[in-house]
Amino acid sequence: xxxxxxxxxxxxxxxxxxxxxxxxxxxxxxxxxxxxxxxxxxxxxxxxxxxxxxxxxxxxxxxxxxxxxxxxxxxxxxxxxxxxxxxxxxxxxxxxxxxxxxxxxxxxxxxxxxxxxxxxxxxxxxxxxxxxxxxxxxx
Amino acid sequence: xxxxxxxxxxxxxxxxxxxxxxxxxxxxxxxxxxxxxxxxxxxxxxxxxxxxxxxxxxxxxxxxxxxxxxxxxxxxxxxxxxxxxxxxxxxxxxxxxxxxxxxxxxxxxxxxxxxxxxxxxxxxxxxxxxxxxxxxxxx
Numbered sequence: 001x002x003x004x005x006x007x008x009x010x011x012x013x014x015x016x017x018x019x020x021x022x023x024x025x026x027x028x029x030x031x032x033x034x035x036x037x038x039x040x041x042x043x044x045x046x047x048x049x050x051x052x053x054x055x056x057x058x059x060x061x062x063x064x065x066x067x068x069x070x071x072x073x074x075x076x077x078x079x080x081x082x083x084x085x086x087x088x089x090x091x092x093x094x095x096x097x098x099x100x101x102x103x104x105x106x107x108x109x110x111x112x113x114x115x116x117x118x119x120x121x122x123x124x125x126x127x128x129x130x131x132x133x134x135x136x137x138x139x
Numbered sequence: 140x141x142x143x144x145x146x147x148x149x150x151x152x153x154x155x156x157x158x159x160x161x162x163x164x165x166x167x168x169x170x171x172x173x174x175x176x177x178x179x180x181x182x183x184x185x186x187x188x189x190x191x192x193x194x195x196x197x198x199x200x201x202x203x204x205x206x207x208x209x210x211x212x213x214x215x216x217x218x219x220x221x222x223x224x225x226x227x228x229x230x231x232x233x234x235x236x237x238x239x240x241x242x243x244x245x246x247x248x249x250x251x252x253x254x255x256x257x258x259x260x261x262x263x264x265x266x267x268x269x270x271x272x273x274x275x276x277x278x
Contacts, residue, residue: 057196
């Protein structure tokens, strides 16, 4: 079985509230992480909530990065969804941890689109599919 | 422990390629699902890839809906990330399944932002936090 996508879920705790409530800082941190990962930005969007919190998404050529922050709890929910073989998930995670100055970070990684087909039947992006199988954590 | 967010992951298989490769249909289906769930749209964004495939995100007041499609495999990866107590996750999932005419759908639900605090310490959106605990699937 092969996976079409790789989905990294990051839970960032103990982040300074001032960083999580600053839409400019959130945007900068997200775009730095996209760049660190080697992904290509198509469209970024960020929104500040009242009384606090920021949501944002960066659509990339290889899927998306998203963020939702709860400054009052020092918590940020991050998702990195990718396809393709050029994305460095560890670099993205480390860049986000550093940018939000997280005291702790939990990581979960999922394979998305597990096709019940033999590999020779999957002709789209063969290299990326090979690497995405099992959602490698070593790249 | 209480959760700040609820994250529904949907894997849609055996969808007609013509629906997954039509950005207008993808956008319409996503916005119908947002409406069915009771969420409030802040900003939708959709992008068509060459030679095929659509990515899209709808930022909502309660977090986001995202979609990535692989028409060549009849597969769509959907995520519904919410906070708050007004979102009907089942209605969202059924609306998406119907809109993409999926032959099969896998659902996974996660609690995001599990705070290691007693309930009385969590004073933000108390009703939504109560309902989000365990990421209920019956609403």
